[in-house]
Amino acid sequence: MNLGIVPPFLLDRIAATDKPHLARAARAAAHTLVAPRAYRPRRSTLELSVDGGTLVAETAPSPDRTISDAGGTETLPGTTVRTEDQPPVDDATVNQAFDGLGITFEFYWDAYRRESIDGNGLPLDATVHYGRDYDNAFWNGERMVFGDGDGDVFTGFTGSISVIAHELTHGITEASGGLDYQGQSGALNESISDVFGVLTEQYHLGQTAEQASWLVGAGIFSDQVQGSALRSLKAPGTAYDDDVLGKDPQPATMAGYVQTTEDNGGVHINSGIPNHAFYLAAIALGGKAWQSAGLVWYKTVTAGTLPTDADFAAFANATLATAEAEYGEQAKEVAAIRTAWTQVGVLSDGAD
Amino acid sequence: MEQTEQPIISVTVVRTGGFAGIRRQWRAQPPEPERPRWVMLIRQCPWEAVEHGDSGGADRFVWHIEAHLGDDDHRAEVPETRLHGPWRDLVAEVQSFEAGREDEREGANEAEVEGANGAEGEGRGLRTER
Numbered sequence: 001m002n003l004g005i006v007p008p009f010l011l012d013r014i015a016a017t018d019k020p021h022l023a024r025a026a027r028a029a030a031h032t033l034v035a036p037r038a039y040r041p042r043r044s045t046l047e048l049s050v051d052g053g054t055l056v057a058e059t060a061p062s063p064d065r066t067i068s069d070a071g072g073t074e075t076l077p078g079t080t081v082r083t084e085d086q087p088p089v090d091d092a093t094v095n096q097a098f099d100g101l102g103i104t105f106e107f108y109w110d111a112y113r114r115e116s117i118d119g120n121g122l123p124l125d126a127t128v129h130y131g132r133d134y135d136n137a138f139w140n141g142e143r144m145v146f147g148d149g150d151g152d153v154f155t156g157f158t159g160s161i162s163v164i165a166h167e168l169t170h171g172i173t174e175a176s177g178g179l180d181y182q183g184q185s186g187a188l189n190e191s192i193s194d195v196f197g198v199l200t201e202q203y204h205l206g207q208t209a210e211q212a213s214w215l216v217g218a219g220i221f222s223d224q225v226q227g228s229a230l231r232s233l234k235a236p237g238t239a240y241d242d243d244v245l246g247k248d249p250q251p252a253t254m255a256g257y258v259q260t261t262e263d264n265g266g267v268h269i270n271s272g273i274p275n276h277a278f279y280l281a282a283i284a285l286g287g288k289a290w291q292s293a294g295l296v297w298y299k300t301v302t303a304g305t306l307p308t309d310a311d312f313a314a315f316a317n318a319t320l321a322t323a324e325a326e327y328g329e330q331a332k333e334v335a336a337i338r339t340a341w342t343q344v345g346v347l348s349d350g351a352d
Numbered sequence: 353m354e355q356t357e358q359p360i361i362s363v364t365v366v367r368t369g370g371f372a373g374i375r376r377q378w379r380a381q382p383p384e385p386e387r388p389r390w391v392m393l394i395r396q397c398p399w400e401a402v403e404h405g406d407s408g409g410a411d412r413f414v415w416h417i418e419a420h421l422g423d424d425d426h427r428a429e430v431p432e433t434r435l436h437g438p439w440r441d442l443v444a445e446v447q448s449f450e451a452g453r454e455d456e457r458e459g460a461n462e463a464e465v466e467g468a469n470g471a472e473g474e475g476r477g478l479r480t481e482r
């Protein structure tokens with residue numbers, strides 16, 4: 001059954017075009033063609049309350065989560081261990097992943113009225129206990145995958161909401177057209193995941209920009225590691241300084257930009273620069289960061305107009321254009337965002 | 353195949369990327385009696401035909417592997433999704449080589465400071481280079 005609004009024959013034509021100016025549309029069409037189009041019943045929650053003498057019924061979409069267990073292998077998806085309607089299980093890792101996905105789903109809906117990764121209620125799938133001593137969590141294009149850590153450096157990844165929201169946000173970036181995972185566009189891809197990772201945590205804790213820690217992955221290091229978290233948006237380069245792991249290598253400004261062939265051109269290193277720009281804008285605006293700078297970043301990422309090879313300057317200008325459209329050219333939001341990008345050296349003084 | 357003089361062998365493995373973005377490095381310079389086995393481990397890797405292809409999504413590891421067999425140098429960048437077969441064997445050997453050296457060092461330290469660390473299992477230095 002085809003429930004898409006654009007018929008497949010048209011998507012085929014768009015996907016097959018070789019016109020350079022339609023390259024982005026071609027990729028999006030190809031992506032849409034491979035996406036499952038079968039009918040999916042949607043879940044929603046119904047909240048009833050009494051307002052004076054009136055019964056108020058409100059509905060909100062609910063996530064459709066499935067957690068699988070790879071049992072220490074690297075075979076995906078693994079065995080299904082908890083689905084949406086099932087109660088908590090004995091394995092805390094499974095429940096943490098389940099809850100973290102739920103919190104992230106709620107954040108995106110409540111803050112931006114986005115329903116799941118694709119904005120269309122896509123089920124949220126995750127696999128835990130992937131690999132042996134596996135020191136990583138990743139998004140494979142279909143699901144979030146969590147290792148257990150080796151116990152020496154990492155104690156696991158599902159205990160951190162910022163980690164879970166980081167991975168899920170990779171899915172949102174991809175569904176919005178994507179950012180090439182290399183060099184500056186790759187560092188933007190990483191930064192967007194960090195930004196919405198910390199915003200999900202701030203939303204969950206009800207924190208303002210001033211109250212928040214701005215740390216990604218707090219609490220996932222073992223107590224043998226000298227460090228508070230993996231990355232800091234507030235002070236890139238200060239999250240850890242350990243005799244085994246070395247020092248957090250993130251720069252906060254373009255003056256420290258790291259040229260490297262490792263890590264896909266330093267995508268987890270130079271992300272410190274756009275991360276810090278976001279922090280500066282959020283602090284300048286104050287209040288709940290997901291409602292101000294976060295809204296501008298969200299609209300910029302999901303507008304579908306960002307080139308997949310966008311560099312820092314292109315992204316900075318795109319956030320300014322979004323803020324101008326949202327708040328007006330003379331708005332404090334525009335000024336704060338321009339100042340932030342200038343402070344980290346991505347835009348120069350007086351430049352748009 | 354008898355060789356009069358065995359070449360110096362060293363293998364360096366660097367893992368970058370991953371969600372944490374933390375760079376880790378392991379190195380092995382095996383002593384002479386172990387060298388024939390290491391020559392085999394190195395030679396069975398498809399250095400000239402690394403499959404790049406799909407990196408497997410965001411936050412995956414990338415492995416940079418470098419081997420020196422005397423004057424014969426090999427270098428490859430292997431995405432996590434392609435790290436199987438002989439590549440995986442080589443990486444595992446380098447990691448356990450270094451773990452073995454850490455064991456020796458820790459053993460020596462324990463002999464100096466008797467009972468300082470108790471009888472814990474693996475220390476965190478085992479998988480890392482200090």
